[in-house]
Amino acid sequence: MTQISTINPATEETIATYDVMTSDVAFDKIEKCHKAFLAWRTKGHADRAPYLRKIAAALRDNADSLAMLMTEETGKLLRDGHTEVELCAQIFEYTAEHGPDILADEDRKHSGGEKRGMVTYPPIGVIYSIQPWNFPVYQPVRVLASNLMAGNGVILKHASICTGSGLMLHDICLKAGLPEGLFEVVIADHDTSDVMIEHKRVRGVTMTGSDGGGRHIGQVATKNLKKSVLELGSNDAYLVLEDADIELAVKTCVQGRLYNNGETCVSAKRFVVTEAVYDAFTSAFVEQMKAVQMGDPKDDDTQLGPLSSAEQFDTISEQVSKSIEGGANVLCGGSAPDRTGHYYPATVLANCQPGTPAYDDEIFGPVAAIIKAKDDADAMRIANDSRYGLGGGIFSKDEDKALQLARDHFDTGMVRINSFGAADPNMPFGGVKDSGFGREHGGFGMKEFVNAKAIYLP
Structure with a gap:
């Protein structure tokens, strides 16, 4: 049997x-x-x-x-x-x-x-x-x-x-x-x-x-x-627009990428950042990702536990390697520690290119893909340039503008504005496209x- x-x-x-x-x-x-x-x-x-x-x-x-x-x-x-x-x-x-x-x-x-x-x-x-x-x-x-x-x-x-x-x-x-x-x-x-x-x-x-x-x-x-x-x-895109509150965006995006060890379907995976705030966001985001404490998931102080299995670890490792081969730069993480367990560190990839896993696919682990956009309109274009359409997010101090983008332009089933969350019993859950x-x-x-x-x- x-x-x-x-x-x-x-x-x-x-x-x-x-x-x-x-x-x-x-x-x-x-x-x-x-x-x-x-x-x-x-x-x-x-x-x-x-x-x-x-x-x-x-x-x-x-x-x-x-x-x-x-x-x-x-x-x-x-x-x-x-x-x-x-x-x-x-x-x-x-x-x-x-x-x-x-x-x-x-x-x-x-x-x-x-x-x-x-x-x-x-x-x-x-x-x-x-x-x-x-x-x-x-x-x-x-x-x-x-x-x-x-x-x-x-x-x-x-x-x-x-x-x-x-x-x-x-x-x-x-x-x-x-x-x-x-x-x-x-x-x-x-x-x-x-x-x-x-x-x-x-x-x-x-x-x-x-x-x-x-x-x-x-x-x-x-x-x-x-x-x-x-x-x-999905490979949900979180847009950081030109008028975003950077401190809020960084804190929320770190939470959104690492929640449930990064193994969440509707979570922040691609971070599409406008050129005007790219350097400020990226430096602060990398700093916070580097500070994440990885360890025993039963410990109260642990912020990042292991991946779910050896198979998942191998998949993530291969996706990161292929993304680097395709032109991505590693800003932190990217290599697993020598220890028992299927641990993979909080990782940030920049300069992610179309045709690579970090840009096109769902990386189901604590790996963030940062993509630079020329402006707000270009950020929206990049976000929708995906075969997926489950969720996404928008960071902007202009809530009316963000709402209009979410309602009329974001091609997903769910959109978060200046926030992150996985599910709510009172709100519909599901996506479009693939x-x-x-x-x-x-x-x-x-x-x-x-x-x-x-x-x-x-």
């Missing part, structure tokens, strides 16, 4: 070993989830809400153990793990509070307003959720909470390196009173995952990961006429996998 092991990236020690499921075992879980869905869909939205609130309370009760396991499996800072658990609890509470109204039946008129009509949002069945390792609880929760409220069942296939976190989330939900089978976890390889998408009981597929992985999963889902929601990462399609949070995710049904009354 094939097995996988989870490994602590800070110590390189094995945490646990798990058996990979056969397709028959995975199919049994799908059938079990479908059976639970048939009962769950009969409950009203208001009747589902208390289950979600109990899960939120259970997450807070288990925050210490869950945060610790996430740190051991992925290397994220322990305090960031606690923040993640609290965000997940808030997502469940937001969904419980607002779901019944968002998904309520809507009265409509038809035939020129002479006849009555109604639009309802019934659930569709089992939703297959394929999630990455960088936020081991948040990633599955943002799918789980909205679909439980909608009335669907959920099957989670988590990234192998955080298998334990996915299983712990499952156990917490069960102990909180969620009906057995409604949320299941599979440990499956890619081939089994593909045939799961084809299974007749699976009605929708949602995935967060690379654009390459999204293309494959999206094609399998489309071939089988299954709706999909894909969140596929960053995928569909939305989660802000109520939008609750309607991604429902049947918007038109009912005509006489």
Whole structure:
């Protein structure tokens, strides 16, 4: 029987070993989830809400153990793990509070307003959720909470390196009173995952990961006429305009690049800086990046932990090397320390060129790419010169100007003005172009996998 092991990236020690499921075992879980869905869909939205609130309370009760396991499996800072658990609890509470109204039946008129009509949002069945390792609880929760409220069942296939976190989330939900089978976890390889998408009981597929992985999963889902929601990462540009508050921009951009060890899809990755403030921003930014304290992710003083795996370390190292070969200059970092663990230092690359990873691709680690722009208009052009479009940021003392640029010109799903943040339960989350399609949070995710049904009354 094939097995996988989870490994602590800070110590390189094995945490646990798990058996990979056969397709028959995975199919049994799908059938079990479908059976639970048939009962769950009969409950009203208001009747589902208390289950979600109990899960939120259970997450807070288990925050210490869950945060610790996430740190051991992925290397994220322990305090960031606690923040993640609290965000997940808030997502469940937001969904419980607002779901019944968002998904309520809507009265409509038809035939020129002479006849009555109604639009309802019934659930569709089992939703297959394929999630990455960088936020081991948040990633599955943002799918789980909205679909439980909608009335669907959920099957989670988590990234192998955080298998334990996915299983712990499952156990917490069960102990909180969620009906057995409604949320299941599979440990499956890619081939089994593909045939799961084809299974007749699976009605929708949602995935967060690379654009390459999204293309494959999206094609399998489309071939089988299954709706999909894909969140596929980005190389978000943060614009530092000519009138930016440089002190604020530097502090915020360092935070945005290093949050979650730089392994966040919607985070600052490319820093497009206008010529007028380039020297001031770059010197201060490099100074703060050099001062970042790298170390044990469990220590309170640590600002940067290890990358999540040896594979991730090798990928980052190769991307940096190729960017340097393509003309980029290393202003700090760029070479790993000789120590146990998959540690990579805070790194700044300048003079990043089109055709290199630092300019074109997503570097999923603590590596910042600085790109000089002639002026504000050129900065906006460079920001949009990307196949991605998840998030971005603008630094300007003129908030009205920044808002106009964000609304009318920034070709992304999310824009931060003079700030950084990853997600909010009340705001839609998702992107455009190669960053995928569909939305989660802000109520939008609750309607991604429902049947918007038109009912005509006489």
